[in-house]
Amino acid sequence: MQNNIFSGLFVGQNLVTIKQVDSTNSFLKNLLSNSTPVPEGTVIMAEEQYAGRGQQQNTWHSEPGKNLTFSLLLKPHFLAVGDQFDLNRAASLGVYDALQPILGEQLKIKWPNDIYYGDRKLGGMLIENTIQGGQLKDSVIGIGLNINQENFPSGASNATSVKQILQKDYELTLLLSEICNCLEVYYLKLKAGEVDFVRNTYLSRLYWLNEVKSFESNNRVFNGTVKNVLPNGLLVIEDTKGQQLEFNLKELKFLNK
Ligand SMILES: Nc1ncnc2c1ncn2[C@@H]1O[C@H](COP(=O)(O)OP(=O)(O)OP(=O)(O)O)[C@@H](O)[C@H]1O
Ligand SMILES: O=C(O)CCCC[C@@H]1SC[C@@H]2NC(=O)N[C@@H]21
Structure with a gap:
């Protein structure tokens, strides 16, 4: 040491x-x-x-x-x-x-x-x-x-x-x-x-901020945009219908495509 x-x-x-x-x-x-x-x-x-x-x-x-x-x-x-x-x-x-x-x-x-x-x-x-x-x-x-x-x-x-x-x-x-x-x-x-x-x-400084990208949650693939992070750390993604969805780390995968 x-x-x-x-x-x-x-x-x-x-x-x-x-x-x-x-x-x-x-x-x-x-x-x-x-x-x-x-x-x-x-x-x-x-x-x-x-x-x-x-x-x-x-x-x-x-x-x-x-x-x-x-x-x-x-x-x-x-x-x-x-x-x-x-x-x-x-x-x-x-x-x-x-x-x-x-x-x-x-x-x-x-x-x-x-x-x-x-x-x-x-x-x-x-x-x-x-x-x-x-x-x-x-x-x-x-x-x-x-x-x-x-x-x-x-x-x-x-x-x-x-x-x-x-x-x-x-x-x-x-x-x-x-x-x-x-x-x-x-x-x-x-x-x-x-x-x-x-x-x-x-x-x-966030990766994919304000860009339309693909994500997966609950075996469902969807397009959306990283919009915000709530005070408690949940990630807010806006889907293509304008709905704001909140995720924790276990619930969401970023799809690199
Ligand atoms: N030095 C590193 N840099 C970037 N990503 C890493 C690094 N070390 C581990 N990871 C990430 O951790 C994950 C791999 O962890 P995981 O526990 O699955 O290891 P593994 O080699 O696949 O299996 P094992 O648990 O048997 O070692 C992957 O998502 C990988 O990208
Ligand atoms: O991306 C991750 O999954 C987190 C990796 C964190 C690795 C660091 S290395 C120093 C410290 N000791 C550990 O066993 N993990 C963290």
């Missing part, structure tokens, strides 16, 4: 690098459940995850030493439980702002929190919150980004990486510190009550 200081800001100030771990999210959650004192803003980064976890019980595949796989701890006690989706917004925007100067306009946030370049997935997030006494307690924000990996397993056929896009290696710790700084900006905005700014900016 190694500790580092990042530019005096609180997110990433306490950085723990682990050579090999099952999952940085599981590791951090374990520390918390053992009542180990972990300061807010702590980042646990792994060189290798042997059981990386994705959304919806998926596996997160990442070649050792090539990519960013890390989890950071926030303690968003100021947020109402019903507003916890704002953490997805802040984290996605932090990653977006760190990568956008490198990758440009093809970078998008695919609802709820995937990072896309064109039609390919560059990274994703697994955010695991604990609620105690009806209040948000800890938020473990796990982020996986494909940086220097060149080949992906067939299960992750939609994946791309910074190296595949730019044809050169990118320094992992430099990008990590940039993500921490950018994410902190949005987190502090939430804390300062500038929720509308965070929500509007998130919406403006």
